[in-house]
Structure formats: structure tokens, C-alpha cells
Amino acid sequence: MRIKTRFTFSLLKRFSFIPILLIIATAVIIYIIDIRTIYEPYLLLPILNTIFIGGGGFTIAFIAALAYVFGAKRQALLLGGGALALGISALLAGWMFSDSPNVAVTIFSIGALLAAVLHLLGTTQSTKKYPARHSLKRFPRQSIAILFYSGIAIFFIILSLAAIRGFFPLFFVAAEGYTPTRWVIITVYLILFFTSASLYARLYYFSKESFIYWYSLGLAIIAVGLTLAPLATPGDPLNWLGRIAQYLGSAYFLVAAVSVLKEARAKGMGLAQKLGNIWREPAISYRMLVNMARDAIISIDDEGNVLVWSPAAERLFGYSQNEAIGSSFASLVAADEQADSLMIQLDYSNDINNDMADKNQVELELRRKNGETFTAELSVSVGDTPSGRLRMVIIRDITERKRTEEELIKSNKRITDILESINDGFFALDNDWNYTYLNKLSAAKVGLEPKDLIGQNFWKRFPHVIGTAFEKNLREAKLKGEVKRFEMQSIRNPAEWHGFSVFPSAEGISVYWQDITERKQAEEALRKAHDELELRVQERTTELVATNEALQAEITQRKQAEEALRRAYDELEIRVQERTAELARSNAELEQFAYIASHDLQEPLRMVSGFTQILARRYKGKLDKSADEFIDYIVDGATRMQRMIEDLLAYSRVGTRGKPFEPTNLEDVFSQAMVNLKIAIEENGAVVTHDPLPTVMADPTQIAQLLQNLISNAIKFRKREEPPCVHISFKREKGEWLFSVQDNGIGISPEFMDDLFQLFQREHATSEYSGTGIGLATCKKIVERHSGRIWAESVQGRGSTFYFTIPVGRGELQKS
Incomplete structure (x- = not known):
């Protein structure tokens, strides 16, 4: 519905000048052909005057008064008075014309002259750069509007009585038509009406308010109608064409009123608020802006003295308005030795081309009333006024922003140092695929220094990657805004493999890569x-x-x-x-x-x-x-393959080289495992504790291997910031021994739990944690040979607990 309304008003504006052209063209044709048919039905003129000119004038008068009451300039009240005078004069003239034409013409002529004068006064008030103060400032606006409109009504009562009693010279003679006095009045008010219409059109050029557009156009059409109507005898076609023009202009007044209602509804505003915005008093708006602004607003004269000191300036500097106004701005906000320098910098910042918004801003160290200094951003604007040159300074405390910027610089340096120290590559590209950062390893990979690539376009520098899977993955990550991880062979050296992680952001993408050839x-x-x-x-x-x-x-x-x-x-x-x-x-x-x-x-x-x-x-x-x-x-590959084969050999021996079960003292088994792990425990500063352990029916060698594997894993997958702690405990329940090995390590991710005891399964790369992925599979095979179960529980980042069971056999003793 709102779109339809906007379209309707846009269409009306596009064709709004056509009626004026048609009226003028019709008037020329009637004048040339000289049609003189008289058509003057009884009561038609007063009814049409009441509906159109009276209705339009009274509506505009009400809207203008409402706007004035809610903060508009007095221009609004003068416009409303002009519309009211035009409506009353047309109403009285229409109903009195048939009985007393001279009285009707006299009332209409003087009333139209009053309307023209009020409109002209309203337009001249709207074009003043500095509006005058209200002489009735202490009276409420509502009372002023009522008194003003009442004065106009009283004027017309007096005018009507004076015209009826013949106090005015004749304006109309039945046998002769309009008198010279009438023509003088017509000439004056036509000049005033056309002048007012042109000034309102100028006001619309600056304000773009639909109300002003329709009102100025309506006023111009009424002026055309007032020009045509006196050129012919009342009732003939040319006279009626002038009347129609007046009615059309009044209809445009109503369109102006409707446009205000529509715009207020479209913007979610009250009618009074919308009307007030059309003729808002600049001084009121300026004071509201100064009082509501969060930044300090200060006005300074040619001498450098403070004229305006906003509430935000009071809070920022600690000086009240009484202390600041009239004082030297530089002495208030800067140390004595910096006062002259401050004014010079303000003038310099404004002398630079103001078309560049960032050039008339300057950052300075300023001083509060208590002597505390802070970093401020000053925006300066200079303008000429009748009383001299004024500087407008807007000041913002940017101490926190500067501190944040410094912290950000330090943080970026720390990140850069980290990226330069790692053994992997890293580079960043902006949204245009230009290098913004790369570490030395990434630059060295292509035989260059980082400074040789910063700012260069990635695709232009390395065109051989265009069309490859590498380009596809980078563009897809940026397009979808998702992290992309992939592995591929080196384009220049297929024997090398690299793993890439692409991280998109609002500024571009960051790429982290590793050499994974060995893996x-x-x-x-x-x-x-x-x-x-x-x-x-x-x-x-x-x-x-x-x-x-x-x-x-x-x-x-x-x-x-x-x-x-x-x-x-x-x-x-x-x-x-x-x-x-x-x-x-x-x-x-x-x-x-x-x-x-x-x-x-x-x-x-x-x-x-x-x-x-x-x-x-x-x-x-x-x-x-x-x-x-x-x-x-x-050598390294052979060593790791040796370790893998040894682990595979141990895994196969669980079922083929196992010893018969015998009473096994787990205290002795634990001591043997600790001896085997002595070097690893000392190197990592590990603490391994246990509850008193029982004697069970088991293969002592395999149980020692089981404990050794579990404790070794707990030490290996430790947190970097604290030493590993391992505790072994047990309890007897439902015909079996339940053992637990608990650590404080890095834990296990939930996604890996299902594959934890599978052969050759590893959660972490060999470069992070050594091993073959066979140890836990061996543990499972040992426990299953003893007819037991093994499982694990873990919270990632908080450690893991491995559980295994061994059935209770005859003759087993729990060591106290």
C-alpha cells in the first residue's frame, strides 16, 4: 500500500504542470475566438467557493497553526493566515455577490490583498539566514496562533461592515465593470501572489518537502485564476476559466495536506511532529543538537573566546558554562606554553581543503580543569556571520581508542613473532588477493623475502596455480565464508605434499600450510x-x-x-x-x-x-x-619403521607367546613398569601414584606391558603448562577386578573414542606426539586374552581415565 501511495504522488507530480498549461491554452483560445456566453446559475458560485477555496484555505490554516504550535517558525503561522484570509474572502464574496456585487468584489479584493501580503511575509521570513526572535516570546504558541487567526476574522468582520456602509470607493459598477481602484488592487496582489509562489518554489528546491511543492504550485494556479477572472464579465467562459483555475489551485492545497499525512504515516511520525519538521526553528534545533550531542561542541569567536560551551564540554573538561563562556578557549583546554600552538593548529586544520573530510581533523593533547591530560580528536569548521568569523570545534576524547590501538599494535606484533618462529608457513591476502602478510618460511619457499611480495597480487605473481585445485579451494573458502582444509601435491615438485588450512574473514583470507611429505x-x-x-x-x-x-x-x-x-x-x-x-x-x-x-x-x-x-x-x-x-x-624413517615393526611383533606375540596364568602380585608388576619408564618419568617431571594393588591370576609379563603402555600414554599426551599426574586404583565388583588409570593430560576428542583401540589409529600427527598407533590395540588384546574388558572416558582438555577388568580367580588375595 505504501509503495502504491508513493507511486500515485510521484505520478501526480509528473503531470502537475499540465493543468496550468491547459488553462492558459484554453484562455488564449477563448480570448481569440471571443466567446461571450453568460452562464451564472443561482448559488453555484458560493457553493463552489465554499467547497474549494474555503475548504482548501481552512485546511491549510489548521495545518499551519498546528505546525506552529509544535515548534515551527512563524513562517508557518503567516502562511496559515494567508490561506485563512483567502478562504474567508472567497466565502464572503461568493455568498454576497448576487445581492451586492460591489460589496462582494470589495471584500474579495481587500481579502486577497491581505492574503497576498501574509504569504509574501511568510516567504521572506523563510529565506532569512538568521530568523528574528519572537516579540511575544513569553506567550504560549497556542495562544499566539488563536490571537492571530482571531485578528484576521475580526478584520473581515470590520471589512464587511465597512464595505456594506460604503466606506470604501467603488470596486465594481454593474454597467461598467471593475473600477480603476479594483484594477490597482488586482495588480498589487497578483504581483505579490506570483512572487510568493516563486519564493515557495525556491524553498522547495532546498527542503524537498512535498507539502511546499504542492502549496507553491497551488498558489501559482490561484494567481493565474485571479489574473483570468477579471478579464471578462462574470459568468462568461473566460471568467469561469479563471474560477476553475482558483478551484484547481485550492485542490492542490488539499493535495499538499494529504501529502503531509501520507509522509507522516510512512515515516511512523505524528502529524504534529512532521509539520514541526517542515518549519522547525533553526535556533531550537541547534540548541537541541548541542545539548544532546555526546561529543563536546564549542563555538569560538575571532578573539579565541568561548561563545558556546555544550553540556558534553562541561563533562569533558570540568568547567561549567558560566566559567567557560567569555574565557579564552586555549587557556581553558591547553597549558600556557601550548595555547598559541593550539590556535595555530586549529586554523591550519581548517585551511586545508574541506572537501577531504579527514583533513579538517587534528589529534591533540588537551588538559582538564583538574590538570589531567588526555588525547582528543578535534573537528574544526569556520564560518562567517554578521557578527564576525566563528570557529565551531567538536571535541571527542579518544584516550581509550588510542590505548586500544596501542594494544592492538602490540598484539599484532606478538602474533607476527609467533608466526615467524613456527616451522610452518603462513600468509594473508586481502579481498583483492593482494599479499598483506607472509612469514619468512612462506617467502623462502618461493626464493624471496616477505618485502618482495607484500602488496603484490597472488594470481599475477604465481599464474601457474590458476586453474588448479589450489585456486578452487581458496576461492571456494572465500565465497562460502567457511574454513577449508585440504592436502595436495606441490605443483612444481610432485614429490612434496602440503596440508593447507584456509581461514576466510571480512578482510580477506589467511592460509596456514605444513610440509606433510613424510606423513x-x-x-x-x-x-x-x-x-x-x-x-x-x-x-x-x-x-x-x-x-x-x-x-x-x-x-x-x-x-x-x-x-x-x-x-x-x-x-x-x-x-x-x-x-x-x-x-x-x-x-x-x-x-x-x-x-x-x-x-x-x-x-x-x-x-x-x-x-x-x-x-x-x-x-x-x-x-x-x-x-x-x-x-x-x-635414519629417522628407518628408526620409526623399526619401532612400528617391534610394536607389531609385540602385538602378534600377545596371542602366540603368552605365558600360562599364575598368581601375580601387581605391586611387583607396577614396580617393574616404573623401572622401565624411569627415564620418561624423570624427563617429563611426572608423578605416578597408586592404591595398594592386589594379587590376580594373570600373565605377569603381559600385565606389566599393559600398565607400561597406559602410563606411557598418560605421560606422552600431557599438557604443556603442567607436569603429568597419573594415578592407578582398583576395586572388586561382581566377580572381577576393575582397574583405572587416571591422568590430567590433554584428553581425547569424542569423535576419536570409537576408533581408540583400533590398530594404527592415531588422533594426533606424528609431528605432535610420537608413536605408531599400536599400543592401545595391544592393550585391548592383552585384556581380552585375560577374558576382560577395556574402555576409556575422557573430557577433552581435562584428562582421561582408562578402565580394564580381570576376572577374579581362586586363591587371589588382596594386599592390605
């Missing part, structure tokens, strides 16, 4: 080993499936006869036992295969490691730096 090589080797093992498992599975199919066929054949079935049953029982034994042997062979594979792999690995160490001892420093690094990589 990828290890993953590839592990994948090949896994594929080979999977192939062997599939082959054995195929054999078992074939065996089961053959067995099913034999069972089906032996169902043909009851006697044959009994014989077949006995034979089948034997065959089932044989197949079961074969399956057990197959599983044992599978475990033996894992053991042999791990054991046999050690020999070539020892040769690789041994010869690499010989190379390192004999040729260290004799080859180039890259060769030394490659030898270190081989």
Missing part, C-alpha cells in the same frame, strides 16, 4: 602393507568359502536315506571337527604370519639402518647439505 610417504607404505594383508585374507576367505560349500554338498547327499544319514552324521561330525581344527590352525597361521612378517621385516630394515648409519658416520659433512638431510631422513 604421506608413511601412509603410502602402510597402505601397501594393508592391501597386501587384505589380499591374503581374501585368499584364505575364498578357501574357507569353498570348503563350506563342499561341506554343504556332502550334507545334502547324505540326507537320502535314514541309515545313510546316521552314517553321514558320524562322518560329518568327524569332518566338522577336522574343519574346526583346520580353522583354528588357519587362525594360528594368520597370527604366525603377522609375527613372521614383522620378524622377517626387521632383518632388511636393520641392514638399511646399519648401512645408513655407516654413511652418516663416514660421509657426514663431506657431501652437500641436502645429502646430509636425506641421510637424516632415512
